[in-house]
Amino acid sequence: MKCRKCGETAVINMRQHKLALCADHFGQWVPAQVEKSIHKYKMFTPEERVLVAASGGKDSLALWDILLRLGYHADGLYLGLGIDGGFDYSGESQRKCEAFVSKFESSNNPEVASPDSWTPTLHILSIPELYGASIPQAAQRVQRGRGKPCSVCGLIKRHEMNRIAHDLGYSALATGHNLDDEAAALFGNTMTWQVGYLARQGPVLPAQDGFARKIKPLCRLYEREMAAYCLVRGIDYIYEECPYSLGATSIAHKELLAELERRSPGARQNFYLSFLKAKEEGFLDDHQVPPARMHACERCGQPTTAPDLCAFCRLWVRVKSQE
Numbered sequence: 001m002k003c004r005k006c007g008e009t010a011v012i013n014m015r016q017h018k019l020a021l022c023a024d025h026f027g028q029w030v031p032a033q034v035e036k037s038i039h040k041y042k043m044f045t046p047e048e049r050v051l052v053a054a055s056g057g058k059d060s061l062a063l064w065d066i067l068l069r070l071g072y073h074a075d076g077l078y079l080g081l082g083i084d085g086g087f088d089y090s091g092e093s094q095r096k097c098e099a100f101v102s103k104f105e106s107s108n109n110p111e112v113a114s115p116d117s118w119t120p121t122l123h124i125l126s127i128p129e130l131y132g133a134s135i136p137q138a139a140q141r142v143q144r145g146r147g148k149p150c151s152v153c154g155l156i157k158r159h160e161m162n163r164i165a166h167d168l169g170y171s172a173l174a175t176g177h178n179l180d181d182e183a184a185a186l187f188g189n190t191m192t193w194q195v196g197y198l199a200r201q202g203p204v205l206p207a208q209d210g211f212a213r214k215i216k217p218l219c220r221l222y223e224r225e226m227a228a229y230c231l232v233r234g235i236d237y238i239y240e241e242c243p244y245s246l247g248a249t250s251i252a253h254k255e256l257l258a259e260l261e262r263r264s265p266g267a268r269q270n271f272y273l274s275f276l277k278a279k280e281e282g283f284l285d286d287h288q289v290p291p292a293r294m295h296a297c298e299r300c301g302q303p304t305t306a307p308d309l310c311a312f313c314r315l316w317v318r319v320k321s322q323e
């Protein structure tokens with residue numbers, strides 16, 4: 001297969017776009033797609049500072065690389081979760097983020113269109129060091145050994161990502177969710193008609209008092225495109241998934257959608273993009289929940305609807321009481 005732009009050997013064929021590209025042209029095509037999404041969904045402006053939630057996986061490291069190549073001021077945040085899984089999953093993920101950012105520290109990297117001497121920073125935060133328990137330990141104590149730690153993990157990650165983005169004055173918090181992730185989430189929310197979630201699902205969640213703006217600049221790119229981008233760009237990432245993700249419903253939904261995609265290229269993209277279009281046209285407008293009355297959590301100050309402590313602080317109170 002030949003590259004549509006130059007006739008060299010193609011490294012990827014994107015059937016949904018009827019487009020095959022060589023390594024060079026694919027390496028340029030991806031950032032151009034991300035730039036389009038940033039403008040289309042008004043994610044942020046060149047003057048704004050963005051914090052990329054970097055997990056060490058392909059999507060978030062590719063995202064960080066793309067934003068830097070596009071000339072944006074993008075720093076990273078790695079949250080150490082203390083997950084081992086028999087292969088030091090968290091330690092390995094952190095090392096991938098550190099290796100990624102260290103490439104940019106040798107200042108004269110011509111690939112990065114950063115102004116004057118600015119180089120990206122990786123903020124690292126360790127949950128076990130800060131709060132005295134790893135995610136599996138915290139979950140074990142509050143769930144009394146039942147179930148996976150994923151919901152506890154989600155709550156802690158959301159709180160901490162928001163806290164750092166807000167406290168350090170970033171305009172937006174960018175996550176590496178790709179089109180496969182978003183389509184699977186949409187599928188899950190539709191299966192159970194979670195109208196509230198559907199009304200909030202999208203590439204941008206606007207800032208609210210105390211909550212940073214959340215953005216998903218990769219929402220129109222397939223997971224396999226992100227893997228290919230890392231390969232083309234020489235980005236080393238952690239291949240293993242979180243050991244607790246095995247058997248997750250979202251993975252089953254991804255597999256179903258992948259099968260649909262195989263039969264009908266572009267199906268997954270159509271599913272997600274037509275949903276966004278329908279939303280733009282007012283579908284679900286009646287289901288937009290008016291902002292709830294929030295007040296500051298007595299312990300951490302983050303907005304909450306609960307009477308005293310937010311869910312994150314309540315969780316740690318319970319974890320401590322089970323020590």
Ligand code: AMP
Binds near residue numbers: 060078080176
């Ligand atoms: P997940 O919820 O694991 O599918 O991850 C979704 C996105 O959340 C990733 O693409 C990252 O942007 C972010 N993320 C996940 N885990 C971490 C972490 N440990 N530290 C920083 N960001 C993370």
Ligand code: FES
Binds near residue numbers: 154
């Ligand atoms: Fe949080 Fe897997 S990443 S439990």
Ligand code: ZN
Binds near residue numbers: 004005006007021
């Ligand atoms: Zn080419």
Ligand code: ZN
Binds near residue numbers: 297301312313
């Ligand atoms: Zn709190």
